[in-house]
Each structure stands twice: as C-alpha cells, then as structure tokens.
Amino acid sequence: MNNFDFKNPTKIIFGKDSIQKLEAEIPNKAKVLLVYGGGSIKKNGIYEQVKSALSKVEVIEFGGIPANPEYAVLLDALQVIKEENITYLLAVGGGSVIDGTKFLSAAALFKGDTPWDILSKNIRTEVGMPFGTVLTLPATGSEMNSGAVITRKETKQKLGMGGPGLFPKFSILDPQVIASIPKRQLANGLTDAFMHVLEQYMTYPMGALLQDRFAESILQTLIEVAPRIIKNPKDYVAASNFMWSCTMALNGLIQKGVPTDWAIHGIGHELTALFGIDHARTLAIIAPSHYRFNFEAKKDKLAQYAERVWNIQEGSIDEKAKAAIIKTEGFLHELEIDTKLSDYTQDFEGTAEEIAKRFTDRGWLGLGEHKNLTPDKVETIVKMSY
Ligand code: NZQ
Ligand code: ZN
DSSP, X not given: OOOOOOOOOOEEEESTTGGGGHHHHSOTTOEXXXXXXXXXXXXXXXXXXXXXXXXXXEEEEEOOOOSSOBHHHHHHHHXXXXXXXXXXXXXXXXXXHHHHHHHHHHHHTOOSSOTHHHHHTTOOOSSOOOEEEEEOSOSSOGGGSSEEEEEEGGXXXXXXXXXXXXXXXXXXXXXXXXXXXXXXXXXHHXXXXXXXXXXXXXXXXXXXXXHHHHHHHHHHHHHHHHHHHHHOTTOHHHHHHHHHHHHHHTSSGGGTTSOOOOHHHHHHHHHHHHHOOOHHHHHHHHHHHHHHHTHHHHHHHHHHHHHHHSOOOSSOHHHHHHHHHHHHHHHHHXXXXXXXXXXXXXXXXXXXXXXXXXXXXXTOOOBTTTTOBOHHHHHHHHHHTO
16 A cells, blocks of 8 residues: 555535534634525525525625636636625535635635636645535535636636645535436436546555445445436435445545546546536546556456456456446446547547647646556547547
C-alpha cells in the first residue's frame, strides 16, 4: 500500500427530514448567499424547507446556475457576493450548483485579477469563503470533496479546480429529495458514482485489500439499488443507499494508498465541453474503449472485478476481464445510457484529433495510473468510442 495522508473535514448530516438541521450549522451573524440551479427546488418543496431553516439569518438568493456550471453566470454571482458583503455560501442543488459554489468560495477571496486563472493556471485554494451544501442529486460526491469542474461556453472549455480550502463545512443529505429527480438524472447519478469507483479501482493489483473491498462494495450496492431507484425513486431504503454510495465513491477514502486512473474523466470533460453531453454519459462513452485499449495493463483488476462484483467464476483471466467489460456495458444499457459518441452526435468526425491536440497544448502528455497515456493513445481511445 502507498503512503498517504487523509483528512476530510466535511460534516455530513444524513437522513430523513434533515434539512431543518440547517439552522444550527450557519453562524448567527452570517450574511448568506443561497445559490441554486434552474428552479427544481421551487417545485419539489426543498426551497421552502431551506428558507424556513434559514429564517434567523440574512439571506440573499442567486438562482440560475446551469448544469455544467457556467463561468459567465458565476461571475454575476461573484459580483453579488462583493456588492452585498456576503460572508457565507449555501449551495442547494446537485454537483453543478455545489461546484459553482466552490468556484465562488475560491474566487471571493482570490487576490489575482482574473478568477479564470484559478482554473487555467491550476491555482489551489488553501482558504475559501466558508460554505455548506444541501444536496438534491446524488452523483458527483462534490458534497464531501474539495474539487470542482467549471465550464466556459465562450471557449468550449471545461476545467477542474480544487484545494483543501474547498471542502464544504457541512452537507445535508436527505434521501427524500431523490423522489423528484427525473429518470435521466437518476441514471446519470448511478453512472457517475459507478465510474468514480472504477477510476480509483481499475488500475493494477497492489495489495490494498481493504480499499479494493470498499470499492467493490460500493459497486455492488449501486448495482443492487439501481433498478429499484429507477423504478421507484420514493423507495427510501434504495434512495438512502444510493445517496450514501455516491458520497462514499468520491470523498477521498477509497483512493487512499492506491494508484488512480482518472483518464476517463479527463477525456469525458472534453466531450461535455465540445458537445454539451451530460457528464455521466461522457464517461459511459469512453470507459469501454479505455478498458479495451489498456486491456493488458488492467486485466488483472478487470478479472478481480469480474469475479467479485459480477460473480463471473469461469474462464481465464483474459476471458473474465473481457466479460467484465461487457457486463459494465450491459449495466449502462439497462440504465438507458448509450455508450457510443455517435449515439449523441453525428458531428463526431475530428473529435479524437481535437481532444489529443487540447491535451498536447495543455501539457497533458501522460494520463492514467502509469502516466503513459499520451495524446496519440487518447486519440485512438476516442476513435474507438465513435
Ligand atoms: O438546476 P435544477 O433546476 O436544480 O435541476 C437540476 C439539473 O437540471 C436537476 N435536479 C437536481 N436535483 C433535483 C433535480 N431535479 C429534480 N429534483 C431534484 N431533487 O438535475 C439536473 C442536473 O443537475 P447537475 O447538478 O448538473 O447534475 P450532477 O449532480 O450530475 O452534476 C454534474 C456536474 O458535476 C461535475 C460534472 O462535471 C458536472 O459539471 N462533477 C463534479 C465532481 C466533483 N466536484 O467532485 C466530480 C464529477 O466527476 C463531475 O465532474
Ligand atoms: Zn464524474
């Protein structure tokens, strides 16, 4: 096992009717900016619950953060923070609202001239404006990690940021919020969390027995609850397991002491930047080709995944590993997630070359757990995904 440090300071408040506990988490004297998305919270009762829990503090609202949080919109919110002397941020939404709020947390205290530098120059945030979250969509794990991904439509860019100052102070996870999530977003959430685990697991064996079993147990739980949650998002048992699995998939725990890959996310973000494809779906497009292209390097772990997660006991390592890729595609297809780029756009010619060029320009010359996935290999993987 590799050496590691592990610190995750986010307080999780989990369970039925937990939104009312918000009141106790926000400092009395805070001036709060309530950040939300396109308005789903006004239709499903979450907004009223949040407002009633915030009745004792001063609150200004900023709605309209779009899916794939847009830089231009966030700059408007940043202006409100400055004009209104906001001291505390509250994100009420899914990964996009939470990531947007993380950007605001960083940008509010940023000393430089252009906040885009935080993303383009990869500036880590050591201290941000304090913020909490009320999670409305299990998927990204953003509610308990310190990363964010921001989109800039103008330049068709989607870049990551982070730093120890960007952990939420608290996150409220009430599985009842899942009841109003549309099927497409439920499928996205299940897929994103599943892929988060795979990115931190599908590398090579390194004797981290507990981390492997943490990862496998999250995958098994997602597989078990997926059909139940799609059929009935009001199923509280399924909803609570789904929600906690998504958080555990990307709060840092399972990646400690082990190699991680993250090439699928790196490539996937470009597909969102270029075509606006939902984040989770970009991962479903790239993952099968990525595993087929890197088969030799990953086959031992693929076979372990086949045995332990999909209960494939027959055949050689190679046969089990191949079967595991097919099982993964089958799982995605059952969620009605398409796994080819051409299922999403007919305008795909040249995409592989464009992504390879972007990675070269950005100096991303070696992705993956071995840091040997050069832009020309990325190009091949993307072409295999057409
Ligand atoms: O905007 P509103 O009206 O709220 O509607 C949202 C949005 O349209 C809706 N929704 C959310 N909760 C709902 C609901 N509808 C009904 N009932 C509810 N309870 O769902 C739609 C999608 O929301 P969004 O926040 O965009 O989805 P998700 O949570 O999947 O977030 C995706 C973003 O997170 C980034 C992605 O790249 C993408 O930009 N990621 C963030 C990560 C992180 N910070 O760690 C890791 C991930 O890998 C990912 O990159
Ligand atoms: Zn993801």
